[in-house]
Amino acid sequence: MQYVIDSNLTTLSGFLVGTGLDKELDDPDSPALTLFAPTEEAWIKLPSNVLIGLATNSTALKQVLMGHVVDQIVLSLYVRDKDSKTNLNGDSLDFRVYPNKVKTVNGAQLLGNDHSLSNGVVHMIGDVLLPLDTNIGEYVAQHDTDFKDLFGLLVLGRLFGPLENVLKYHVVAGTYWSPGLTDGMKLPTLHGGLLTISISANGAMVDNANVVQADIPTSNGVIHVVDKVLMP
Numbered sequence: 001m002q003y004v005i006d007s008n009l010t011t012l013s014g015f016l017v018g019t020g021l022d023k024e025l026d027d028p029d030s031p032a033l034t035l036f037a038p039t040e041e042a043w044i045k046l047p048s049n050v051l052i053g054l055a056t057n058s059t060a061l062k063q064v065l066m067g068h069v070v071d072q073i074v075l076s077l078y079v080r081d082k083d084s085k086t087n088l089n090g091d092s093l094d095f096r097v098y099p100n101k102v103k104t105v106n107g108a109q110l111l112g113n114d115h116s117l118s119n120g121v122v123h124m125i126g127d128v129l130l131p132l133d134t135n136i137g138e139y140v141a142q143h144d145t146d147f148k149d150l151f152g153l154l155v156l157g158r159l160f161g162p163l164e165n166v167l168k169y170h171v172v173a174g175t176y177w178s179p180g181l182t183d184g185m186k187l188p189t190l191h192g193g194l195l196t197i198s199i200s201a202n203g204a205m206v207d208n209a210n211v212v213q214a215d216i217p218t219s220n221g222v223i224h225v226v227d228k229v230l231m232p
Contacts, residue, residue, distance in 0.1 A: 001025045003117055004037060011043040015054075019062040025069075025119075033120040034074040034085075036093075036105055038128045046128055063089060067129050073121055076114050079103055091131065098180030105129070107177045107217050126179075132219040139218050165191050169232040175221050178204065178214040193232045206230060 001022045004013045016022040024030060043051065054061045066088035074085060081097040096104045103110040108127035115122040134142065168191035176187065183199040198205040205211065209226035216223040 034070040102179045135220045
């Protein structure tokens, strides 16, 4: 806990104290822990209503904070792609290691080096890890106005058989968060063809479509919104 305070992680330290988790982190008799600590910028990135909701609901806040802690030592040097650990809520923390050496945990990028302490390890991460209970299909259904064409095709696919080839061309096996995407990367789709990623000063593209919203987290993957239909 002292490390969190000394590192000027003001929001995180205040939340830990407010929920009493600071005592658990400082307990010399507790097993070694790993804390994935969101930076100040990570908290600021949260929508204001979410941040206010956490600040005024200690039960929800404690659940979120416990989701950042693993009751074992996790050293980033030994993290392998598709490793999985269980947090104090009993939920899965899933790691990805990309060809550009970026490492993520549930989509949040691991920043800098491990900080080994007397009772565990602290990793800095670039986003707050929030509980997820909506999968990709449910997210699309809940945002059917935003994805009306895709939602219609998904309904047709359910009514008349498997996903059409166009839909399969939009789906890649595996979870690719934007920090792990690199210029020229090719990703195999469920259709069998390859999507080409382009990264420039203007942003990211998938084939000839612009990514207009990246890294929408769901319980079974991630959604990147593009401005055109991708054709095989």
